[in-house]
Amino acid sequence: MVLGQLGSRISGALKKLHEKPIIDEEAIKECMSEIVKALLQADVNAAYIKKLRDQVMLQVNLEADAAGTNKRKIVQRAVVSELQKMLETDKKPVKLRKGKQNIVMFVGLQGTGKTTTIAKYAYFYIKKGWRVGLVCADTFRAGAFDQLKQNAAKIKAPFYGSYTETDPVKIANEGVEYFRSQTYDLIIIDTSGRNKQEEGLFDEMKMLEKTINPDEVIFVMDSTIGQSCFDQAQAFKNAVKVGSVIMTKLDSHAKGGGALSAVAATQSPITFIGTGEQFDEFEEFEAKSFIKRVLGMGDIDRLFSVVQEAIPLDKQPELLNKISHGQFSLRDMYEQFQTVLKMGSINSLMSLIPGMNSGLIEKGKEKEGIARIKRFMCIMDSMNDPELDGHKQLNDSRIIRIARGSGTSVREVNILLEEYKKFAKMVQKMGKLSLGKANDMQNFMRNPQQMMRKVQSAVDPKMLQQLGGSANMMQMMKEMSKLDMGEMMSQIGKNKRGLKRK
Numbered sequence: 001m002v003l004g005q006l007g008s009r010i011s012g013a014l015k016k017l018h019e020k021p022i023i024d025e026e027a028i029k030e031c032m033s034e035i036v037k038a039l040l041q042a043d044v045n046a047a048y049i050k051k052l053r054d055q056v057m058l059q060v061n062l063e064a065d066a067a068g069t070n071k072r073k074i075v076q077r078a079v080v081s082e083l084q085k086m087l088e089t090d091k092k093p094v095k096l097r098k099g100k101q102n103i104v105m106f107v108g109l110q111g112t113g114k115t116t117t118i119a120k121y122a123y124f125y126i127k128k129g130w131r132v133g134l135v136c137a138d139t140f141r142a143g144a145f146d147q148l149k150q151n152a153a154k155i156k157a158p159f160y161g162s163y164t165e166t167d168p169v170k171i172a173n174e175g176v177e178y179f180r181s182q183t184y185d186l187i188i189i190d191t192s193g194r195n196k197q198e199e200g201l202f203d204e205m206k207m208l209e210k211t212i213n214p215d216e217v218i219f220v221m222d223s224t225i226g227q228s229c230f231d232q233a234q235a236f237k238n239a240v241k242v243g244s245v246i247m248t249k250l251d252s253h254a255k256g257g258g259a260l261s262a263v264a265a266t267q268s269p270i271t272f273i274g275t276g277e278q279f280d281e282f283e284e285f286e287a288k289s290f291i292k293r294v295l296g297m298g299d300i301d302r303l304f305s306v307v308q309e310a311i312p313l314d315k316q317p318e319l320l321n322k323i324s325h326g327q328f329s330l331r332d333m334y335e336q337f338q339t340v341l342k343m344g345s346i347n348s349l350m351s352l353i354p355g356m357n358s359g360l361i362e363k364g365k366e367k368e369g370i371a372r373i374k375r376f377m378c379i380m381d382s383m384n385d386p387e388l389d390g391h392k393q394l395n396d397s398r399i400i401r402i403a404r405g406s407g408t409s410v411r412e413v414n415i416l417l418e419e420y421k422k423f424a425k426m427v428q429k430m431g432k433l434s435l436g437k438a439n440d441m442q443n444f445m446r447n448p449q450q451m452m453r454k455v456q457s458a459v460d461p462k463m464l465q466q467l468g469g470s471a472n473m474m475q476m477m478k479e480m481s482k483l484d485m486g487e488m489m490s491q492i493g494k495n496k497r498g499l500k501r502k
């Protein structure tokens, strides 16, 4: 999780407060002083920190007199709410609509990660089924054309640009017209950057904005400069109609907290954050969810919507039914792999679960895992229907043929079949425990210890270890058991209705 260090220091200070036998003024001051230090180190503006501290103390003093109020809870609630306020803006970003030809222009200085971010942003919409076209109107930097073209090829998006044309306005116009005529949902324009803010850049941005009249202008900001983001964001905002901001490189620097709060202070809504160099290292930003995740409090609402978006609504009952009967074919495994790939980063998914350590799977290992899943899927693409549905066993000659057809090796096909057997066995055991039935999920929440023992006997020890061991699973279940089931179920209902509308 981005800003993990800041989050663990704040949650550590709150935890220490929870452990104190008496919560007096001194204990609260001590807790707040640790939080203040952590925020200062993340480069958050001192005036903001002072406001946050004063507001928390005010809340404690106001509410503590009411009978039965728990000071620990008041402090925690006030800290979360003040951090949230610090990252929120009243202004809402433009909502793009599929089916409408949305034109989005990206602006930002050189090296901030603009071109990479464009590919991430396009990929985000392509995964949702949108038709996205990319236009390179950066005629300033020599390598810009090739870089965007290569990125476009990687995400399988069409690209428009010219090696020889030097007028960015002309290219942008032609590119927009080209994708418009082909009824694309989203047309993204990459524009030039400069090493520093200068009039030449702003004049070019203004000309482009006037000519192509974009629905949205997105400013890409490098978060590693911390608080200085304020001046830069303000300068771009004054030059063109910046509707929203994407912050990059939040994975790589301690100053991220300062950068986020500084941009929010310009009243520009932050819509996404970049958390790595890969195209799926990109997260939607929503202040409350972000704060809860940074503090290890999870975000169950978002977890439900992510899972439900990934598993099609009509497939959900079918899947539960199959698991509860212990059935699992190679085709089911293929579909599960598809779901995992659609859900994006496993680590960011983990951070949505309360109490779950989001850095559980090392970064490099996660990528290896995804590459392996993709190879397994290639192998399964070379199988025929009876083999995928478990109606026909694979003999040696078929295994050799499948390995050749998928460009893999016999050894890899055998590894896949071994993995499949382990999965199928686990599903069979889960079926016997009826873990898949919805009402048993409630027992799961109510009596985590008993259910934990059942899970331990069903889950492959290696997989359990990957999830942080049984102690971590236990903690996660305890946290989940604290949640209000009624609220969770109603949330599922809400999300289902939302999905049906699409």
Ligand SMILES: Nc1nc2c(ncn2[C@@H]2O[C@H](COP(=O)(O)OP(=O)(O)OP(=O)(O)O)[C@@H](O)[C@H]2O)c(=O)[nH]1
Pocket (backbone or CB within 6 Å): 108, 109, 110, 111, 112, 113, 114, 115, 116, 117, 138, 141, 144, 192, 193, 194, 248, 249, 250, 251, 252, 273, 274, 275, 276, 277
């Ligand atoms: N760690 C990390 N690196 C990133 C992120 N986003 C982009 N980068 C890297 O930042 C560097 C600069 O990114 P580019 O996309 O080339 O920068 P740019 O802003 O398009 O540059 P110009 O086209 O010159 O304006 C590249 O090495 C990217 O891989 C991020 O979220 N995290």
